[in-house]
Amino acid sequence: MTALRILVPVKRVIDYAVKPRVNATQTAVETSGVKMSMNPFDELSIEESVRLREKHKSRVADILCLSAGPPKAQDVLRTAMAMGADRSILVELGEKDELEPLAVAKLLKEVVQKEDRNLVVLGKQSIDDDASQTGQMLAGLLGWGQATCASKVELVGEKGVRVTREVDGGEEVLEGELPMVITTDLRLNEPRYASLPNIMKAKKKPLEKKKLADFGVDGTNRLKTIKVTEPPPRQGGGKVDSVDGLIAKLKELGAI
């Protein structure tokens, strides 16, 4: 039986309940003074790793969490550890630095090799950039199998993994062997709430601080953001009081 050494990357994003605002200079979305929390899809991947351990006690050797972000991303890692991860690594970036998916994938590849991981469980996307690229790029860089948007994960036999995905009109079942990259979809599980006592306990779990350079990864962005604007406000609709009114209106608009 291959022991699972799981890596769960997590991202600190603007809280799902907050309505994002564009900053005054129109260069990015305002993040200062805004409530931040863990990307909901990453919560799913931690929950799944912890559930794998609860189901197969002897098979999961350890669950490592990683976040690349400002020093405050520590809070997200503490939450992850309160949910059941064993230890974490924080790759510290500047307050305004933002890594592109490719840089994240390269970083994760280094971490996978350094920390000898054989399963990476990522959220399928983050709710801020919605790129949905990191998992796929990582699998490509490592040359591992990938199962994206998982709605069910099972371990089969010695080193097999069976992943169910929701596709149009049904389910698709993939089977592969470790090592593997899995990305999580919304209906995979119901993440537990990081309770207060567990958050306190998580403060004692090890958290390592690293720099990008420690992994030899170049964090320069290849894309330049020219301008960020809010979508135009929705134009209100008009009411018509009869069928004739509707037809007249449609004719007026040139629709019929």
Add this chain to the structure above:
Amino acid sequence: MPPVNPHRHQILSAYKYLLYLGRDYPHSKGYPWFREKCYNAFARNRAETDVGKIEEGLKRAEYVIKEIEALYYLKKYRTIKKAYESV
């Protein structure tokens, strides 16, 4: 000196956890509203000395905690579902 309540620790930690949960409670009047409600609910039973009733109250606190956690989960699930699976 009144006798020491053997459930004191449990009650306090339930109260603290409820306050912690309340920080995110979706209500127009926000956290102060929740804190007052929560405080009053505990204060109402301040004088309770019957062990059975105290345990009942603790079970109720446990229940409310579970409910709020479930509420948060559902709220998040629905928001994300609406944002990503509205097709």
